[in-house]
Amino acid sequence: MTDEQLFCARCRRPVWLRRSRPDGHQRRWRGTVVAATRRWPEGYICSGCHAKACETYGRCPGCGVDRLLPGLTEHGTPACADCAGLATNFRCRRCGQEGWLEKRDTCGRCVLADRLDEALDDGTGRVRPELVRLRDKLCAMPRPRSGIVWLNKPHVPPILRALAHGDVPLTHDGLATLIPWRSVIYIRDLLISSGVLPPVDRFLLLFEQWLNQWLDTIPDQEHRKILRRFATWHTVRHLRAVAETAPIGPYRNINSRGQLRQAATFLAELTARRLVLDDLNQAELDHWHAKATRTEQQMLRPFLTWICRRRSHKLRLPPVPQTVATPLDQQQRLALIRRIHDDHTIDLVDRLVALLILLYAQPLSRIVRLTIADVVINNGQVLLRLGEPAVPIPSPFDHVLTDHLADRPNRTTATNPASAWLFPGRRADQPIHPGSLRLRMHTLGVPILNSRTAAIRHMLQEAPASVIASMLGYQQTSAENIAAAASAHWQRYAVSRARQDERRKGR
Numbered sequence: 001m002t003d004e005q006l007f008c009a010r011c012r013r014p015v016w017l018r019r020s021r022p023d024g025h026q027r028r029w030r031g032t033v034v035a036a037t038r039r040w041p042e043g044y045i046c047s048g049c050h051a052k053a054c055e056t057y058g059r060c061p062g063c064g065v066d067r068l069l070p071g072l073t074e075h076g077t078p079a080c081a082d083c084a085g086l087a088t089n090f091r092c093r094r095c096g097q098e099g100w101l102e103k104r105d106t107c108g109r110c111v112l113a114d115r116l117d118e119a120l121d122d123g124t125g126r127v128r129p130e131l132v133r134l135r136d137k138l139c140a141m142p143r144p145r146s147g148i149v150w151l152n153k154p155h156v157p158p159i160l161r162a163l164a165h166g167d168v169p170l171t172h173d174g175l176a177t178l179i180p181w182r183s184v185i186y187i188r189d190l191l192i193s194s195g196v197l198p199p200v201d202r203f204l205l206l207f208e209q210w211l212n213q214w215l216d217t218i219p220d221q222e223h224r225k226i227l228r229r230f231a232t233w234h235t236v237r238h239l240r241a242v243a244e245t246a247p248i249g250p251y252r253n254i255n256s257r258g259q260l261r262q263a264a265t266f267l268a269e270l271t272a273r274r275l276v277l278d279d280l281n282q283a284e285l286d287h288w289h290a291k292a293t294r295t296e297q298q299m300l301r302p303f304l305t306w307i308c309r310r311r312s313h314k315l316r317l318p319p320v321p322q323t324v325a326t327p328l329d330q331q332q333r334l335a336l337i338r339r340i341h342d343d344h345t346i347d348l349v350d351r352l353v354a355l356l357i358l359l360y361a362q363p364l365s366r367i368v369r370l371t372i373a374d375v376v377i378n379n380g381q382v383l384l385r386l387g388e389p390a391v392p393i394p395s396p397f398d399h400v401l402t403d404h405l406a407d408r409p410n411r412t413t414a415t416n417p418a419s420a421w422l423f424p425g426r427r428a429d430q431p432i433h434p435g436s437l438r439l440r441m442h443t444l445g446v447p448i449l450n451s452r453t454a455a456i457r458h459m460l461q462e463a464p465a466s467v468i469a470s471m472l473g474y475q476q477t478s479a480e481n482i483a484a485a486a487s488a489h490w491q492r493y494a495v496s497r498a499r500q501d502e503r504r505k506g507r
Contacts, residue, residue, distance in 0.1 A: 009043030
């Protein structure tokens with residue numbers, strides 16, 4: 001074999017081979033390369049393409065049989081091993097199914113089942129009865145290799161064994177005693193989605209668990225009592241009231257934590273000045289506001305309002321200054337829309353989210369709550385239900401939505417194989433986290449607030465605020481305030497429509 005650079009026959013990435021040399025050393029080819037694991041009729045296959053081939057199923061165009069399609073026809077269409085001329089054996093000796101062979105002649109699904117039976121064994125040689133549904137859900141994941149990788153993490157089997165052996169109660173409170181908390185949250189979501197545990201507002205539960213741990217870190221006992229009363233009678237009470245009608249979401253969770261932390265900082269500052277909360281007067285309050293940032297003022301305002309309601313003499317809270325995002329000019333907005341639509345190297349999720357922001361002024365908190373039921377395809381026209389009525393998605397942007405709908409991510413593991421979310425997340429029955437989308441939009445160069453402001457101001461120039469608010473899911477008062485700030489009065493709408501009608505008649 002010559003010393004020329006080799007490439008994967010499918011993805012064309014450079015590959016390297018481990019070859020025996022006379023001196024016994026192994027050689028890697030220079031450059032950024034990946035390992036070649038197989039040599040098939042079309043050439044060397046890298047590890048990534050080999051894994052993808054072993055997880056591709058469908059009806060073979062050659063023999064018409066519905067089976068594993070690891071090979072390729074001469075036209076590049078996936079085909080079964082027999083029709084593609086592959087001599088490799090893909091059939092598991094235990095279950096008889098074709099697929100990825102994790103061990104010699106044993107498929108990944110059988111290996112995953114063995115690993116789960118071991119991790120969930122209650123000590124009697126069988127899976128704890130209450131965890132059978134969890135085991136079945138994990139075994140049924142479309143991509144069992146992901147489950148095996150998950151079980152290989154050192155902190156996952158101990159959590160599963162603790163639940164199987166009954167070391168902790170199989171309840172939400174019992175799970176709260178286990179660590180690490182990120183893995184516990186992931187397993188909790190799986191237990192809820194498989195019906196082992198009852199549904200619960202995950203962010204409310206996370207906040208309540210965090211609250212008890214955080215209060216224990218407050219060194220001043222008097223401060224801890226004040227903060228506990230504020231959290232109990234204001235913060236938790238408010239979050240529970242919201243959770244009765246809708247999920248509180250990650251932002252309320254984050255804001256509630258920020259408010260408590262700011263309250264603790266404020267009490268510590270009073271103590272540093274040898275003051276207690278009862279000594280707080282208007283002069284001290286004005287002094288603090290004079291040096292505080294706008295974010296600090298916003299975070300502390302609920303605590304100060306709660307304090308004022310319980311005092312005999314009232315304090316006057318100065319208004320918090322409001323800032324308005326500078327909208328993109330129309331030329332910048334159109335340039336961004338054109339780049340997002342035309343650049344097919346951008347991830348499809350990022351393209352769709354960016355277009356929902358740039359075209360329909362949608363906040364991330366609403367985007368992540370969209371479901372596939374919100375997409376309506378009627379007589380070839382694509383509509384998206386952001387409010388009432390559903391808004392049309394014009395060509396060519398409709399193809400971005402339909403392409404994403406046909407190939408949504410994060411559905412190959414046990415978490416969301418049949419997810420109804422338009423943007424499934426990595427946790428069971430959960431959409432993608434808005435914080436993740438925020439980071440992706442920042443990387444993509446899409447200023448979210450500026451883009452939303454520009455989009456809704458442009459639409460308010462074309463239609464009344466009540467119409468736009470209803471279609472986009474905005475509060476009418478919010479839309480009217482934005483229209484007033486942009487000097488977009490609804491009276492222009494009738495004049496604009498009259499002129500459009502006149503132009504149509506003149507054609």
